[in-house]
Amino acid sequence: MSNRQKRFFLQEDEIPRQWYNIQADMVTKPLPPLHPGTHQPLKAEDLYPIFAKELCHQEMDQEHAWIDIPDEVRDMYKYYRSTPLVRAYGLEAALGTPAHIYFKNESVSPVGSHKLNSALAQAYYCKQEGITNVTTETGAGQWGAALSYAAKVFGLEAAVYQVKISYEQKPYRRSIMQTYGAQVTASPSMSTRAGKDVLTVDPNNQGSLGTAISEAVELAMTTPNCKYVLGSVLNHVALHQTIIGLEAEKQMAMAGEYPDMVIACFGGGSNFGGVAFPFMRHKIKDGKQTRFIAAEPSSCPKLTRGVFQYDFGDLSGLTPLLPMYTLGHNFMPANIHAGGLRYHGAGMIISQLLKDGYMEAVDIPQSETFKAGLLFAKSEGIIPAPESSHAIAATIREALKCKETGEEKVILFNLSGHGLIDMTAYDQYLAGSLTDIEVTDEEVARNVAQLDKII
């Protein structure tokens, strides 16, 4: 047997005890979120009606670079963490690249993705504050599954509004949520005013994340002891996800390497921020020349082709206004299989970091992501989530550049989840029936033009 090590684990007492809050170290702080009606900057207190208080403070915290992970959350992290850092020898050989490719395997979480890192934290804080019920929205269901399990762990009731078309087309993930004991409702539903408003106009409406958010927020605001929780975009979600990069930093050291590039797929920013921010602090503070690459779908290119402007987080304009790279909150992403990347805007921290040149972004056509996912499955064994395949595709592009130049660059990417519930997508790719969706310049221009009317 070769002596080369394939996977790197931390002992349980080496699992990080704090999350990293990059806001405290940013040279240019993010602009404040604004009240959607008054356009006044929000304070943490303004968010109390919706979120657990501790999460509101984490959201706004620009002072403390390190936030203690509660013991109860660390105890649950031990159920699946540390996740392995894996040297992708199989993929390297398949590509014939001199690059050293590593991936952090978040797909080993019991719910199949990194989403659990924040779900456990959010459920814990809710429990601490005497909250009994949590509610959220989900599309394909990765976040909904994570929240359902986390709620069960901390003895909370969970109500999940799942976009109706996913509820019907991806029954496996709905079943997973129900297996953990969550109440799952197809959205739009008749259980909220927001849902009724949609259904009375359009009884066959198939739902959208925007509508599902409105339903979940409404339920939280009209139910005693019930709070809303969110799986991406917000600062506190990315904060919790930094456990990924903090572990990876220690594990890369075990491997005796430091990444030249850190790559992750990009939807709202939670898995990208999670793996990138801990490494980025050395770029901000010590000038370390690491490249950070966010891989987004060509069909939803907010980072590569959007504008940096205040915009709403949801379709209906109920949320605070956030300073973000956006395609406009009424941009309707094509129905690609990477459902977790179908979002019009980027989180405000990442938007500022991109604007300031600390990171870069690439957009990747759907067919290239599936080609990459298939090569990864055959060479590393793990069938990746369609979202994660964007990171793999970006990694392959860089690894092939190294093949041309002969450079032994060190690439780290985050495998945010597995694709076992997404096999119909692979079926379509193998059958040659997947198409690439192009977004025209006119469509982008038309959408972002509407933002000028907001503020």
Next chain:
Amino acid sequence: MSNRQKRFFLQEDEIPRQWYNIQADMVTKPLPPLHPGTHQPLKAEDLYPIFAKELCHQEMDQEHAWIDIPDEVRDMYKYYRSTPLVRAYGLEAALGTPAHIYFKNESVSPVGSHKLNSALAQAYYCKQEGITNVTTETGAGQWGAALSYAAKVFGLEAAVYQVKISYEQKPYRRSIMQTYGAQVTASPSMSTRAGKDVLTVDPNNQGSLGTAISEAVELAMTTPNCKYVLGSVLNHVALHQTIIGLEAEKQMAMAGEYPDMVIACFGGGSNFGGVAFPFMRHKIKDGKQTRFIAAEPSSCPKLTRGVFQYDFGDLSGLTPLLPMYTLGHNFMPANIHAGGLRYHGAGMIISQLLKDGYMEAVDIPQSETFKAGLLFAKSEGIIPAPESSHAIAATIREALKCKETGEEKVILFNLSGHGLIDMTAYDQYLAGSLTDIEVTDEEVARNVAQLDKII
């Protein structure tokens, strides 16, 4: 954070370098398999037309207790091994039991089950002997998925005959096999004489494992450089699976414990033998008083209600005659969701060990297994395969006995796989539409009576 350790891993250089062959240590050796036509004892050479030669010798080896794991196989084991040994604190708390419950988590293999441990070994030996193509049958698809990936790893072409009803009802696992590059054919098919014989009589035949075995064996015997591989029942398969128990033994030592009971679900015996045999050697050699419990479905109770007799491995009577606990090779198990346990007979090593009192067996109704699986999902996070839930149910029975007596017994069970591709089964259970299937004494008696005519 509590200091108690949740999961135990081995370093890669601590992964066992040899498999354990219990045949060498058995006081009463298994009776020989017999030629189906002549009824003469078989030699290893007699199996050469079907299996790779090395596997034929492993099958018959009653001399060597330890078989070296080839370096190339160990290199691939490092892709997912060691699998974690997990202390089930969550399940213990949910039960309120003083028992210490551990499980070996084989569900973290990239294909989702323990099956890969033998698939990699079999594919490797085929490659070594110049074989270019392998073929097998699969029901629900756990074995087929493992073999498809293992074939890809070692550069072999894989042809899998999947029982037609599963091919149509469980498309996700078919897609997984195709993603790894395997050719998957619904059985019965028109590509073999065996398939044609069935289809010309019954064009709507939904297939069976027996028919699929016949098709795969026929393909192997009529194709140059093509061998047949099997995922359970045979001695060499259980041999490869002993990596599970050998790792677990080291990991239990890290936890400072030794099991009073070792529990696994039982189909043909590969995961049971895999986890149990390494511990059982201390019972055989040193008289260590560990209980070994095989958990089988009430609807397919070969160990608890079958007879010990020579029988065929397949429905059509093409395979060698094996000395086994059996319900008769024409026993038609009910269509329970634990497809991997729907087999009429037990491997010959296990049959002899059960006869000699080294192990015991329990049969468990389907509804009890799903109740156990649901409790496990909620308390440990992992949604178990319906097969594995039999082991969980048996574990819960024993843990509740400990609760009554106050005994702190140490229980180790094998979590053979996850249930993410089996969510329709959970759906049915949650909807209350799962039924328990009883096998009558008359049915068992009628089936086993036919065995007297064979030999």
